[in-house]
Amino acid sequence: MTENNSNKISLIKTxxxxxxxxxxxxxxxxxxxxxxxxxxxxxxxxCLQCKKPLCVEGCLVHIPIxxxxxxxxxxxxxxxxxxxxxxxxxxxxxxxxxxQEDQCEKYCTLGKKxxxxxxxxxxxxxxxxxxxxxxxxxxxxxxxxxxxxxxxxSGPSGLTCAYDLARLGHKIIxxxxxxxxxxxxxxxxxxxxxxxxxxxxEINLLKDMDVEIITNAVIGKLITIDEIMEQFDACFxxxxxxxxxxxxxxxxNLNGVYSANEFLTRANLMRAYAFPExxxxxxxxxxxxxxxxxxxxxxxxxxxxxLGAKEAxxxxxxxxxxxxxxxxxxxxxxxxxxxxxxxTSPVKIIGEDGWVKAIECVRMDLCEADESGRRRPMxxxxxxxxxxxxxxxxxxxTGPNPLVPQSTSKLALNDCGYIIAGEETGQxxxxxxxxxxxxxxxxxxxxxxxxxGKKAAKAIHEYLIHV
Amino acid sequence: MPKILEKRLIRHPDVFYYRIDAPLISRKAKPGQxxxxxxxxxxxxxxxSLADINPDKGTISLIVMAVGKTTTExxxxxxxxxxxxxxxxxxxxxxxxxxxxVILVGGGFGVAPLxxxxxxxxxxxxxVVVIMGARSKDLLIYENEMQQACDxxxxxxxxxxxxxxxxxxxxxxxxxxxxxxxMIMAVGPAIMMKYVSETTKSFGIKTFVxxxxxxxxxTGMCGGCRVSVGGKTRFACTDGPDFDxxxxxxxxxxxxxxxxxxEERESFxxxxxxxxxxxxx
Numbered sequence: 001m002t003e004n005n006s007n008k009i010s011l012i013k014t015x016x017x018x019x020x021x022x023x024x025x026x027x028x029x030x031x032x033x034x035x036x037x038x039x040x041x042x043x044x045x046x047c048l049q050c051k052k053p054l055c056v057e058g059c060l061v062h063i064p065i066x067x068x069x070x071x072x073x074x075x076x077x078x079x080x081x082x083x084x085x086x087x088x089x090x091x092x093x094x095x096x097x098x099x100q101e102d103q104c105e106k107y108c109t110l111g112k113k114x115x116x117x118x119x120x121x122x123x124x125x126x127x128x129x130x131x132x133x134x135x136x137x138x139x140x141x142x143x144x145x146x147x148x149x150x151x152x153x154s155g156p157s158g159l160t161c162a163y164d165l166a167r168l169g170h171k172i173i174x175x176x177x178x179x180x181x182x183x184x185x186x187x188x189x190x191x192x193x194x195x196x197x198x199x200x201x202e203i204n205l206l207k208d209m210d211v212e213i214i215t216n217a218v219i220g221k222l223i224t225i226d227e228i229m230e231q232f233d234a235c236f237x238x239x240x241x242x243x244x245x246x247x248x249x250x251x252x253n254l255n256g257v258y259s260a261n262e263f264l265t266r267a268n269l270m271r272a273y274a275f276p277e278x279x280x281x282x283x284x285x286x287x288x289x290x291x292x293x294x295x296x297x298x299x300x301x302x303x304x305x306x307l308g309a310k311e312a313x314x315x316x317x318x319x320x321x322x323x324x325x326x327x328x329x330x331x332x333x334x335x336x337x338x339x340x341x342x343x344t345s346p347v348k349i350i351g352e353d354g355w356v357k358a359i360e361c362v363r364m365d366l367c368e369a370d371e372s373g374r375r376r377p378m379x380x381x382x383x384x385x386x387x388x389x390x391x392x393x394x395x396x397x398t399g400p401n402p403l404v405p406q407s408t409s410k411l412a413l414n415d416c417g418y419i420i421a422g423e424e425t426g427q428x429x430x431x432x433x434x435x436x437x438x439x440x441x442x443x444x445x446x447x448x449x450x451x452x453g454k455k456a457a458k459a460i461h462e463y464l465i466h467v
Numbered sequence: 468m469p470k471i472l473e474k475r476l477i478r479h480p481d482v483f484y485y486r487i488d489a490p491l492i493s494r495k496a497k498p499g500q501x502x503x504x505x506x507x508x509x510x511x512x513x514x515x516s517l518a519d520i521n522p523d524k525g526t527i528s529l530i531v532m533a534v535g536k537t538t539t540e541x542x543x544x545x546x547x548x549x550x551x552x553x554x555x556x557x558x559x560x561x562x563x564x565x566x567x568x569v570i571l572v573g574g575g576f577g578v579a580p581l582x583x584x585x586x587x588x589x590x591x592x593x594x595v596v597v598i599m600g601a602r603s604k605d606l607l608i609y610e611n612e613m614q615q616a617c618d619x620x621x622x623x624x625x626x627x628x629x630x631x632x633x634x635x636x637x638x639x640x641x642x643x644x645x646x647x648x649x650m651i652m653a654v655g656p657a658i659m660m661k662y663v664s665e666t667t668k669s670f671g672i673k674t675f676v677x678x679x680x681x682x683x684x685x686t687g688m689c690g691g692c693r694v695s696v697g698g699k700t701r702f703a704c705t706d707g708p709d710f711d712x713x714x715x716x717x718x719x720x721x722x723x724x725x726x727x728x729x730e731e732r733e734s735f736x737x738x739x740x741x742x743x744x745x746x747x748x
């Protein structure tokens with residue numbers, strides 16, 4: 001029977017409706033519109049229901065993928081979301097921002113012959129569908145253990161850790177430095193890729209589970225980890241890699257030069273795209289250059305376009321093949337008219353009357369692969385050129401935020417200032433204190449941080465029941 | 468939400484004193500630190516220096532000059548009103564130790580954050596001299612408080628309506644020549660702090676300044692507040708706000724402070740229109 005079916009299986013994913021590029025260039029609404037129930041059921045038909053599902057191995061939180069897809073195929077969407085929720089707290093988020101092509105979908109058996117099953121799209125469908133009809137009532141919560149856990153940071157790792165621990169009956173209090181919970185999901189990832197109402201919905205589910213969230217609480221300043229440990233049985237640090245890196249080139253402090261963090265925080269968290277209805281302003285360039293090739297760089301350049309930039313350019317020192325950004329996002333950016341200056345590196349930023357006027361770049365030759373496996377770029381002599389721009393956004397990565405590490409005793413850090421924590425447990429050098437996400441690994445993906453939060457929750461639970 | 472317990476007009480018509488219920492912040496805050504406030508859901512985050520800290524009563528005090536959109540809007544908040552968000556304490560506290568003789572230089576309403584610093588320095592056993600300057604005598608604030616907290620108060624006004632006619636640097640130079648100092652701290656407009664630093668440089672006296680660059684989060688995340696100090700990029704929110712005034716690149720700071728002048732005007736005008744706001748004369 002399987003044989004027969006596989007013969008008829010389409011080699012391409014069921015297409016997903018998207019906003020027209022010409023239209024979406026000037027709005028912040030979501031680009032990918034999501035499957036209808038019919039599309040989802042049709043796509044679910046493609047799943048081979050492998051006995052040894054490799055896709056699950058590729059998922060950092062081990063969602064029971066074939067099972068939830070089968071439920072969608074049968075039209076039982078409630079069952080689908082229940083199955084997903086046994087493993088993941090943020091399916092509406094992951095369905096949108098996970099790099100599925102490098103994870104679950106990479107291992108899909110169908111992918112050997114054609115396109116893999118659109119697991120991410122199906123996950124998103126189930127989550128979105130549930131959001132309209134489901135209020136979290138199905139979540140089973142164990143009876144209270146009487147143990148209290150503090151979660152520092154409400155980004156993907158902290159939220160996931162909170163969810164898993166709350167389900168196990170522990171009392172959870174989340175401390176968030178900003179005025180809104182969600183971390184990078186709120187300040188970093190733009191509305192058009194991850195609508196904020198979705199993040200708010202997931203966070204409200206936590207509140208319904210009696211998880212307390214205290215905003216404006218900068219741990220390390222208002223309260224220290226040392227003080228937290230006097231009042232809580234355990235603590236999870238998920239403060240992220242929030243400190244923007246700059247290149248140290250001439251002109252970097254001119255007006256009109258932003259870190260990607262600042263540019264995106266203004267646009268996302270502070271809603272500067274609706275200035276002056278919202279108070280926070282943002283400079284809208286006619287010509288914008290974004291330096292970097294990761295997802296953050298792509299988010300920034302696409303935000304600049306939506307804010308009204310006439311010309312928006314990515315400057316990246318290696319080739320497209322080496323770009324760390326998701327292929328889908330690069331594709332969307334191209335559709336929206338983003339220009340890619342590849343194998344190009346900035347040399348200095350040129351100013352006039354204190355404002356950015358141009359950026360001087362040099363072309364790069366790609367030489368043999370370095371330790372990261374990517375080809376090492378070397379400046380090509382005499383290839384310098386100037387690009388006239390009025391806004392420059394630096395998106396070359398971030399470092400660890402020092403507020404918690406600096407203010408906590410007995411917490412071991414590595415040479416770069418990241419917290420040293422066990423890979424499978426998140427256990428730090430200090431008893432009862434666990435850590436995970438970007439503050440341990442350096443800037444990575446939402447799902448990797450969620451995976452770390454999940455592992456830490458398991459380890460914290462084991463620690464708590466043995467204390 | 469933090470509640471305003473007391474509001475006072477301390478300089479007609481635009482400088483207000485607020486005492487706010489913030490027990491957790493007051494427990495930790497030290498002179499020289501600041502908070503970031505947001506008035507409402509559509510509000511911006513602005514940094515405000517702590518003008519007083521009272522851990523016993525669980526309160527902090529802020530001095531706000533109604534100069535732009537958010538500060539003017541805040542001036543319409545009264546006792547018993549609540550402020551949506553107050554985040555802090557942020558930044559490094561001013562380094563307090565026994566220096567010997569210290570001179571504090573305050574310009575305009577920069578005198579307000581100097582007040583808790585003056586008291587801490589006095590408690591640490593320093594002889595504390597304050598030089599406060601304003602355009603005219605009506606614009607001086609915190610004179611009585613400073614008289615009580617310090618050993619000597621020197622006043623300068625641009626128009627000579629009180630104290631010595633001229634700017635703070637003239638009085639500072641004179642004071643240094645006559646009596647010397649072991650440490651100087653300046654708080655006020657960037658241009659004033661720049662000239663104070665230039666004045667003290669030839670005397671070779673350590674000079675701290677409290678930088679007021681543009682910020683969003685105040686936790687080191689956005690990098691908007693970056694300043695060049697001794698040729699290195701530093702963040703005013705986490706490394707500062709106090710820096711060695713002799714090492715600050717003042718031109719970069721002053722230029723960066725102008726980034727949103729047009730937008731600030733636009734936002735203020737739009738707000739005034741919405742609220743039919745007229746500044747009382």
